[in-house]
Structure formats: C-alpha cells, structure tokens
Amino acid sequence: GFVWFDVIIKGRAAHGSRPEFGIDAIAKAGHFLVAVEQWGQWMDRRARHNLLGTGTVHASTIRGGEEASSYPAQCHITIERRTVPGETGDSVERELVKILEHLASTVQDFSYRLRRGLERYPFEADPEAPIVRVVREQAAGVLGHSPAVRGEPFWTDCSLLHQAGIPCLMFGVDGGGAHAAKEWATISSIERLTEILTVTILDFCR
Known part of the structure; x- marks a missing residue:
C-alpha cells in the first residue's frame, strides 16, 4: 500500500541582502530531508513482513x-510512504509527526504544515481462502509443481476488492x-495461464 503526504516547511521571505529578516525555508527543509533518509534506515531495522519486508519512504x-x-x-x-500489512495511514502519520515535532524542537526557526493525501491500503491474500486454494491446486496440475508464493512491492486494485469483501489474489504471467x-x-506463460484460469473457473464455479 501507500500514503502520500505534503510537508510545507515555512520560512520568511526577505531580500537576499537582509538575512536578519529572512528565514530560508529551503535550508530548513534540508534538515527534514536528512530525517526522511534516516526514517527509511530505521524501517530497514524493524521486524520484517515474511513476504514484503518493510515499508519504505522517499521524497x-x-x-x-x-x-x-x-x-x-x-x-x-x-513524500510517499509505502506500507506493508499491519501499517495504516494513521500509524505512518504518527511516525511522521514525531519526526517533524523533533525538528521543530531542535532546529531554530523550523516550522511546518502537514497535509495527508491519497492512501491505498496494503493487501495480503488469505492463503486459506477457497479461491486461493483452488488456484494453487489447478496451477500445480498444469505446471507440474506448486506455484511460487511471493510478495510484490507495488499496489494493485486487489486491495480495493479485498476491502469490499471479495476474496482475491494476484496471479499472472512471466514477464517484465x-x-x-x-x-x-x-x-508460453500466457498459454499456461489461460489453461490454469480455465480449469480454475470450471472447478470454482461447480
């Protein structure tokens, strides 16, 4: 999943010849960008999801x-904060506010405004869901072996279907x-997928 935030670092406009009147918002933003990088490093050291690892962040x-x-x-x-199952926009915002408040208390004249933008929830297929079980069984029959189970770092509309109460999973072709x-x-993978989906539909809809 992911959640977007707008961080507005506030300064004070002044002519370049009058530094006593100005506050350089871009220079203050540099402190925040360093903190964003450190935030990502901190996430790397946290407990990892067994398939997806940890969340990430970038400016x-x-x-x-x-x-x-x-x-x-x-x-x-x-900034975009990529999330894994167990993380929410609220939990991520708390992390971000903690970082910003620390800067506000330690960096002279650091001031900010925060806006939360688009959020999409992370998705994790239920391995015991009937549709997942049928796809795995039928795929094994066509391929001659059980299909690999892995996580993908990108968001898809599986999340929206899952939120609507529709069991689903990601399953597709080989490519890039x-x-x-x-x-x-x-x-060849398109042909195999066509066969797998055909027998899955016949089995699941009986």
Whole structure:
C-alpha cells in the first residue's frame, strides 16, 4: 500500500541582502530531508513482513523559492510512504509527526504544515481462502509443481476488492517491464495461464 503526504516547511521571505529578516525555508527543509533518509534506515531495522519486508519512504517532489535574490518563504515537499500489512495511514502519520515535532524542537526557526493525501491500503491474500486454494491446486496440475508464493512491492486494485469483501489474489504471467516503454510477457506463460484460469473457473464455479 501507500500514503502520500505534503510537508510545507515555512520560512520568511526577505531580500537576499537582509538575512536578519529572512528565514530560508529551503535550508530548513534540508534538515527534514536528512530525517526522511534516516526514517527509511530505521524501517530497514524493524521486524520484517515474511513476504514484503518493510515499508519504505522517499521524497517524491520538492519546490520552493521565487528568485535567486530572495529568501524562500516556503518549501513544499511531497513524500510517499509505502506500507506493508499491519501499517495504516494513521500509524505512518504518527511516525511522521514525531519526526517533524523533533525538528521543530531542535532546529531554530523550523516550522511546518502537514497535509495527508491519497492512501491505498496494503493487501495480503488469505492463503486459506477457497479461491486461493483452488488456484494453487489447478496451477500445480498444469505446471507440474506448486506455484511460487511471493510478495510484490507495488499496489494493485486487489486491495480495493479485498476491502469490499471479495476474496482475491494476484496471479499472472512471466514477464517484465511493467508500465515501461517495453512491457512484455512470454507467450508460453500466457498459454499456461489461460489453461490454469480455465480449469480454475470450471472447478470454482461447480
């Protein structure tokens, strides 16, 4: 899953020749960006999900300042926090607020505003769900071995189906280049998947 946040670091506009009147929002934002990197390192040391590892965080966009000759009044940073099962937007926001409040208490003139944006929940298939069991059984029959069970780091609309109470799982072809200029799948895996889905439908819908 993921959740987006806008962090607006506040400064005070002033002419570049009058530093006594200005607060450089971009320079203050540098403290926050260092803290974001440390946040990611801290997550790496936490307990890991058995398939997905830990959540991650990165600074996605940054903008600030009006011109070279003035102190910037604000610096706007968007961050994306990738989540794993067990994490929520609320729990992530608490982590972020703790970081920002620490900076506000330790960095002179550090001030901020926080906005929470889009959130999508992480998804984990129930291994005991009937549809999961049938797919695994039918896939083993077609492939001659049990299919690999793994986690994927990206979000899909499986999460929305799961939230609506519809049991689901991710299962697909061999390939690569998702959303890239060259996105591809092997013909043989498409043929195998077609057979697996066909026998799964016949079995599950009996």
